[in-house]
Amino acid sequence: MLKQLLFLFWLAFSAITLAEPRATGDLGLIIERESGSALIVNTTEHKQLARIENLGDTSHASVVFSRDQRYAYLFARDGGLSKIDLLQDRLVKRIVQAGNSIGGAISQDGRIVAVSNYTPGGVKLFSADTLEPIADIPAEYGASQRSKVIGLADAPGQRFIFSLFDAGEIWLADVSDHQKPSLEKFKNIGKQPYDGLITPEGRYYVAGLFGEPGMSVLDLWHTEAGAKHILPNYIKEDEKLPVFKMPHLEGWAMAGDYVFLPAIGKHEVLVIDSRTWQLVKAIPVLGQPVFVRARPDARQVWLNFAFPDNHQLQIIDVKDLAVSNTLEPGKGVLHLEFSPRGEQVWVALRDDNQVVVYDSYHLKELARIPAKKPNGIFFSARAHQIGL
Template identity: 30%
Template sequence: MKILRSLLAAVLLGNLAGAMAADAPALYTQHCASCHGASRLGGMGPALLPESLERLKRKDAVATIRDGRAATQMPAFAATLSATEIDALAGWIYSPVSPAPAWSEADIRASRVEPYPPGSLPDARQGAVAKADPMNLFIVVEAGDHHVSVLDGDRMERIHRFPSRYALHGGPKFTPDGRYVFFASRDGWVSKFDIWNLKVVAEVRAGLNARNAAVSSDGRYVAVANYLPGNLVIFDADLKLLKVIDGRNLKGDASSRLSAVYDAAPRKSFIVGLKDLPEIWEVSYDPAAQPFYEGYVHDYKMGEALPTPGFLNARRTVLDVPLDDFFFTQDYTNVVGASREGRGQVINLDVRRAIAALDLPGMPHLGSGISWLRDGRRVVASTNLKDAQVSVIDMQSWQTVATIPTLGPGFFLRSHENSPYAWVDSMMSPTARDTLQVIDKQSLKVVHEVRPEPGKTFAHVEFDRRGSYVIASLMEKEGALIFLDAKTFKEIKRLPASKPIGKYNLNNKIQRSEGTSH
């Protein structure tokens, strides 16, 4: 026994000595800085900050350093670095940068690139896009190798595929004519893609860790919510910087990360969520609107118009707790939200206060909520990230109508105006993540299950524009897009895809279908 303890002690001391010998900062400077930036803020490669890597497990980071990443410029270091050095590097990139990195307005402006200035590409749909129904195209985000695909929804075929920035987040957002789509990456890059010409036409880095972007309903403005630095950044449609609003409270003595920004089309404004402060902001882009005279955001005086034409000063709704997840009523009068603790509330944006509390146990995922008419009354349904259930709530009384048991905690819920069914996954479940369940929207009963590949994650349904079929994601590195008949639930076709995490139909997004998140 003493010999065994001695051997174990020797091994532990050897590992400790090896780790101490591995100078992670020096290794980073020698092998990584040229691509990822001296301060780990990114360059040719993505930012290597804890905030940017929160979706990447430590073991996967070790594997990437060791084996490289196919179809990218990330090389394999297995033959160059020892296992101890690789592990030290992985630890280094997950450590905080001190002092915290900054990203100024000058940095934003300097980052902007425009490969195709306005007017340099044809103002008509080209090639395969010209032959397709422009409103039945799909944009597919493939996280496995950081690419985006464009699908012809009528032919069920991929017509284009191109590399994206690292770790797109928050879903693509479209201009109302369907020509442009904007992507926000985890490390703050915003890309403008011309669907008609299949070209990335402009990019800018809005921050160091972005949550999502929103495009105004008139297509003139793009807003980006950042965790790092905590601010709202507003661009024109060509991604030229217009305004930066810090995530501070009215007194300026507390700050917050911005968790999300949404376009409220009927209100002609952006709605902004704050992660760390109990507030919601509304920023108007309506040139005909009257100025907001109270509850204004800290750096605007009462009644003062924003310096950009079409923007007025913003106002805030003060809450008792921060809301971490949002759903909006179709007219965007009410925000249906939940706190990190699962406390649900209905916030009216006109009176700017809570008007109802919701009975929602667990951790509801209202950001993936959908609505429909049931017995003449509109209901909203939400998945739950903690409990195996879907909650259905009456949107007049705000009372829970039903709690539908599911196979496990789920992330996405999707439907369509022309379909009697809603589809839900159980992707947060360790045992049922491979199964989609189909719910009858009137009886509120599960009527079917789809399990094409046992043991493999199967989630995120998107309907075509007519509601005749759905595409679901087999979310594996060597995954697939699986087309299913929306009435019979039978498989129609498969297309290979590298961990497809989201699919977005132009018509459903632009028309703000009640069956998909906004």
């Protein structure tokens, strides 16, 4: 009996020691939008490691990572919040914390996960360790009304920043005291802020406006000055084209002193000087841009488009501020993600059920990875980037 037990122990120990080591910095998640699942992938070897299922409504989902890059936190459209172990290929825990959710963020110290909600409108805070609730920030305004919350991002100083779509406000929440967040509210920032972004160093928060021309910028070094309305005269109402898919400011691009943003209602990418927040140039593109992403070396900006041009990608040369290349990777281009140093870009092709990987310097196709209706692609290197 003792020999049998020792033999079983030896087998178990051998299985553990012979298991292939896995580096957390080389991992990523590909969201499968219609099956409520996600693929864990190795970004160097271009291969699927596992499929995680039972993640809820992933038709619109986003992901942030723990600071050690081991865990991914997935925010699903149905209000679900999931914690995924990227080393053990398993769903650690899933809760449904609201009725309709649009995204989330993780705090500077990695201890708090924040979720922004449409229904009920507000932000909820959870322990990154256990997913137990910590605090609730209802987005109340006016006569006890609740606003949809969008554009949630982490900010330096243990803070979260977000916009209230219905109220036209930006709120800054200091969560240094986890149980009692303190709020700073900036009102009348513009009509219907639809998305928001924070610059890489965490200084500026930009809210795009759907209800009126322009954008709103808040300088987090000088919050006493309030939010500044920029580009108010960029486009007139009668010039707007139909909007088939809302642009995503989270897919913004910053290259040097330039910020590249998708225009609403025009087939253009706006180039803004981040020192003055003045328009430098509007670059004509072939369709309505959705995600605009800069390669990490800041030489190129890649963008995809809404229907009917969503089978194409365009590349802007930052030196010339002009489109340099157009690619047709496949049907239903939904999202793109650069490798941490930018030598590769991964592109989700929803209608071709695959992800294509390009050499971003030579525009050569490197691999195609099968996936069920893929949309979002998120690499664990985001763990060390503000606002992602």
